[in-house]
Amino acid sequence: xxxxxxxxxxxxxxxxxxxxxxxxxxxxxPRNTLYTMIKNDNSETAVKYLQNILKFxxxxxxxxxxxxxxxxxxxxxxxxxxxxxxKDSYQKFYYEYLIAKRKYFxxxxxxSEIKKFLYTLFEYAKKDKQFxxxxxxxxxxxxxxxxxxTLKHLHYTDELINVALALKKYKTAxxxxxxxxxxxxxxxxxxxxxxxxxxxxxxxxANLYARQFYKKIKTxxxxxxxxxxxxxxxxxxxxxxxxxxxENKELKLQAYINLKRYKDAVKILKNTDxxxxxxxxxxxxxxxDKALEYFIKDGVKKNIKIVIPLAMYLKxxxxxxxxxxxxxxxxNLKYIKELTYTYINNAQFERGIKFYKKLYQRTxxxxxxxxxFKIYYALGDDEKVLKLADEFRRIPLDVAFYVSNIYISxxxxxxxxxxxxxxxxxxYQYYSRMYYLSxxxxxxxxxxxxxxxxxxxxxxPQTIYELYLSYLNENNIKKAYDVLEKNYMYSNALxxxxxxxxxxxxNYKAILSLNIKNKPEFYYEFLVKVYNDLHKYExxxxxxxxxxxxxxxxxxxxxxxxxxxxxxxxxNYLNQIKDENILLxxxxxxxxxxxxxxxxxxxxxxxxxINLLIQYYYLTNDEKxxxxxFRRIDKxxxxxxxxxxxxxxxxxxxxxxxxxxxxxxxxxxxxxxKSHNLNYKKYYALYLDYMRAYEKLRRFxx
Numbered sequence: 001x002x003x004x005x006x007x008x009x010x011x012x013x014x015x016x017x018x019x020x021x022x023x024x025x026x027x028x029x030p031r032n033t034l035y036t037m038i039k040n041d042n043s044e045t046a047v048k049y050l051q052n053i054l055k056f057x058x059x060x061x062x063x064x065x066x067x068x069x070x071x072x073x074x075x076x077x078x079x080x081x082x083x084x085x086x087k088d089s090y091q092k093f094y095y096e097y098l099i100a101k102r103k104y105f106x107x108x109x110x111x112s113e114i115k116k117f118l119y120t121l122f123e124y125a126k127k128d129k130q131f132x133x134x135x136x137x138x139x140x141x142x143x144x145x146x147x148x149x150t151l152k153h154l155h156y157t158d159e160l161i162n163v164a165l166a167l168k169k170y171k172t173a174x175x176x177x178x179x180x181x182x183x184x185x186x187x188x189x190x191x192x193x194x195x196x197x198x199x200x201x202x203x204x205x206a207n208l209y210a211r212q213f214y215k216k217i218k219t220x221x222x223x224x225x226x227x228x229x230x231x232x233x234x235x236x237x238x239x240x241x242x243x244x245x246x247e248n249k250e251l252k253l254q255a256y257i258n259l260k261r262y263k264d265a266v267k268i269l270k271n272t273d274x275x276x277x278x279x280x281x282x283x284x285x286x287x288x289d290k291a292l293e294y295f296i297k298d299g300v301k302k303n304i305k306i307v308i309p310l311a312m313y314l315k316x317x318x319x320x321x322x323x324x325x326x327x328x329x330x331x332n333l334k335y336i337k338e339l340t341y342t343y344i345n346n347a348q349f350e351r352g353i354k355f356y357k358k359l360y361q362r363t364x365x366x367x368x369x370x371x372x373f374k375i376y377y378a379l380g381d382d383e384k385v386l387k388l389a390d391e392f393r394r395i396p397l398d399v400a401f402y403v404s405n406i407y408i409s410x411x412x413x414x415x416x417x418x419x420x421x422x423x424x425x426x427x428y429q430y431y432s433r434m435y436y437l438s439x440x441x442x443x444x445x446x447x448x449x450x451x452x453x454x455x456x457x458x459x460x461p462q463t464i465y466e467l468y469l470s471y472l473n474e475n476n477i478k479k480a481y482d483v484l485e486k487n488y489m490y491s492n493a494l495x496x497x498x499x500x501x502x503x504x505x506x507n508y509k510a511i512l513s514l515n516i517k518n519k520p521e522f523y524y525e526f527l528v529k530v531y532n533d534l535h536k537y538e539x540x541x542x543x544x545x546x547x548x549x550x551x552x553x554x555x556x557x558x559x560x561x562x563x564x565x566x567x568x569x570x571x572n573y574l575n576q577i578k579d580e581n582i583l584l585x586x587x588x589x590x591x592x593x594x595x596x597x598x599x600x601x602x603x604x605x606x607x608x609x610i611n612l613l614i615q616y617y618y619l620t621n622d623e624k625x626x627x628x629x630f631r632r633i634d635k636x637x638x639x640x641x642x643x644x645x646x647x648x649x650x651x652x653x654x655x656x657x658x659x660x661x662x663x664x665x666x667x668x669x670x671x672x673x674k675s676h677n678l679n680y681k682k683y684y685a686l687y688l689d690y691m692r693a694y695e696k697l698r699r700f701x702x
Contacts (some may be wrong), residue, residue: 070235071098090124097137105338114141122146128154155164161192163601170196185216191225198232204249207233224248234258257281288314308338317346325355335369340371344378366392373402382406397425401433413440435466444474461491468497492520499526508534521551528557556582563589584615612634612645612651626692630656641672647679654683658690 070078076099086092097117102111118137125131131153138146144167144196151160157176164173177193180186190213197206210229217223223245230238231254243255249268256265262285269278279294283306292310295303311320324339343352352375360368369391376384389395389403400423407416417437423430435450451467454460464487471480481501488498499522502510508530514523524547531540544558555573559582562570570577570586577583580603587596600616603609610633617629637643637653644650650673657666666687674680 061128068095068098071095071102074102077101087122090121090126092128093117093121093124101137111141115143115146118143118146122150125153160187165192165196170200174200181213185213185268187217187219187222190217191222194225194229197287198229203229203233207235207238210235210238214238217242219243220247224251227251231255231258253277257284260284279303281312292316312342317342317348321348321351323344328359336367336371341376342374349375349379366394366396370396370398370402373399376407377402397421397427397430401429404433404437408437413437417441424455428454431457444470448474455487459487459490461494464490465493465497468494489516492522495520496522499523503529506533521553524551524554559586588615608632608636610649614649617652627660630660634661644669644673644678645676650678650683654686658687 055526069080070076080096080099083092083095097114100109100113100117104111104114118134118141120133121130125134126253131150131563135147135150135154135156138144138150144163148167148169150577151163157180161173161176161180164170164176174193174196177189177196180189181193194206194210197203205275206229210233211225212491214226217226223242224247226238226242227248228251230242231251236259239258241253243259246252246255252513253265253268256262256268265281266278266285269281272278275294275298279291279298282288282291282294288310292307292314295307295310300307304323308323310316311323320342321339324335327335340352343349343355346486353372356372356375359365360372369388372388373385376388384404385403387400392399400420404416404419407413407419414457417434420430420434420437420569431450431453435447435454436648438446438450448467448470451463451470454463455467464483468480468483471477473484484494484498484501488495495516499511499514502508511526511530511550514694524543527543528540531537531543540561542562544554547554548558555576556579558578559565559570559573562573563582563585564585565696566589568590571590574583574586577586580599584596584599584603587593587599597620600612603612604616613629613633613636617626617633620626620629633653634657637649644653654669657669661669670680670684670687673683
């Protein structure tokens with residue numbers, strides 16, 4: 001047997017050799033130099049070398065370099081495994097982002113991964129250089145949100161404003177723009193700021209800034225902005241300042257029109273094909289001939305509504321007739337009435353008759369005969385009108401109306417009625433004419449018949465009301481009431497009549513059960529009466545409490561109600577009472593004598609009212625004041641003795657006259673009462689009783 005061969009190197013020897021080799025390398029290449037050389041070498045040898053070094057010399061810096069080598073070589077899984085070991089940091093997520101970016105360009109992942117890692121990188125960024133890198137990357141991928149957030153850290157104002165505008169963060173952009181403009185005026189920022197303000201419809205603020213800085217504007221774009229602000233905010237000063245400095249023809253045109261510089265507006269418009277606006281400018285400048293010319297150039301057909309009135313104003317009869325005749329000839333019968341009107345208004349009767357006769361002979365259409373009727377009617381040629389009526393194959397309703405109009409103009413209502421009866425029509429217009437004629441002829445039954453037909457077609461409140469009145473005039477109360485009962489909801493006038501009738505007939509149930517929306521104010525007046533008649537005072541009280549806030553008119557009614565009921569809750573409404581008579585009654589009910597007397601004094605200054613004087617007399621205990629009050633009452637009655645016809649005033653006056661008056665005055669009043677049959681005996685007896693008592697008193701005093 002051959003002897004076993006010896007190994008060339010043992011395991012221990014091999015390991016010792018590697019360690020010696022590494023020590024040699026470390027000695028030969030200092031630490032930083034080694035990093036630099038390895039970092040710049042992307043070969044597989046460098047990768048192997050790094051792997052071996054890391055086994056004996058662990059270093060996160062070398063691991064990141066190795067991860068970068070893996071990424072450059074496309075070995076993303078190895079790089080990801082290596083990065084998982086690292087602590088969360090900007091550097092770690094930087095390399096993870098590089099992997100995501102390489103995958104994106106290799107079409108192995110989407111933009112969402114890029115976005116995710118860039119946002120993570122942003123969270124760990126602290127230095128300007130890092131934010132700068134993230135900003136550039138976000139910009140390259142058009143990640144505007146991230147650009148915006150990054151720019152906040154970098155303080156790149158111009159880019160920040162542009163990105164904010166791109167993101168439609170107008171308020172944020174505005175904040176930066178305002179800050180920059182106010183800090184140191186910059187025209188570009190000013191223009192952008194004004195555009196943002198106008199977009200946000202902050203026109204007042206835009207106007208304020210424009211007024212503040214308009215003198216600093218130098219560029220044409222700036223003048224355009226000023227002009228736009230001026231137009232939108234209707235700032236005439238800004239418009240005048242910028243209009244001739246701007247080169248935006250569209251804005252200048254608006255400005256000239258705004259300033260009523262129509263001649264300048266014309267200069268701009270004459271170099272355009274906008275004939276319509278040019279015509280309008282001429283119209284505003286009251287150059288009606290030019291306006292008409294350019295409206296026609298723009299197209300008669302589309303401007304027909306303005307061409308016709310202008311032609312009529314300028315009395316362009318020939319133009320009008322040519323337009324209308326051409327339209328009608330081509331079958332556009334929409335303008336046939338205007339054509340007839342123009343013939344008649346301009347006394348072109350013969351031309352009209354000739355035109356319509358020719359069309360009728362060619363087409364045999366009755367509608368041309370209708371227009372001929374109108375012309376003959378305008379001429380007052382009744383014979384030709386009546387003769388022409390025979391040519392109709394079927395007399396139209398319009399013709400019948402015209403023929404009846406001839407008779408109506410002669411007040412021959414009977415003949416007009418006969419003509420209209422020959423026509424059979426179910427139109428509201430026809431029934432209305434028949435009603436009118438039957439009313440003129442006082443044909444009550446026919447009138448009712450036509451009104452009923454009108455009412456079936458259209459529920460017109462006036463027609464229903466007329467039908468109601470017709471039955472009423474016939475003394476047919478039942479049918480009149482039926483009309484109201486079925487139709488009261490169509491108008492307030494009908495509702496009022498219905499309520500009036502039902503209340504008069506004490507049909508309280510109908511009023512109480514009335515079911516209509518938006519009940520008018522007068523409904524509640526009837527409801528108040530019903531509750532009052534039925535003595536439902538609690539319900540009436542509750543109703544009043546609702547009404548006084550919705551309809552102030554009911555306040556005084558409610559206050560009188562409380563006074564009549566001697567309800568001291570009126571104290572709650574003292575501040576709301578405007579009527580001094582009610583207020584006086586409330587003070588008296590609440591025994592507020594001081595306030596009552598104060599109010600009476602105030603009222604007596606305004607008017608010398610006997611009723612107020614008497615009330616004041618009863619309230620005061622001062623005999624001097626009572627005497628003065630009586631003297632005022634005496635003067636009133638002396639001037640107007642008719643006051644004595646009121647028994648209350650008469651009793652008061654005579655009783656106090658016995659106390660304050662002279663014998664002569666008493667005799668004079670007694671004579672007046674006797675001559676006017678005002679219960680003379682009663683007052684003479686009072687006088688005698690007073691005199692007897694007076695004599696007794698005198699004897700007693702002696």
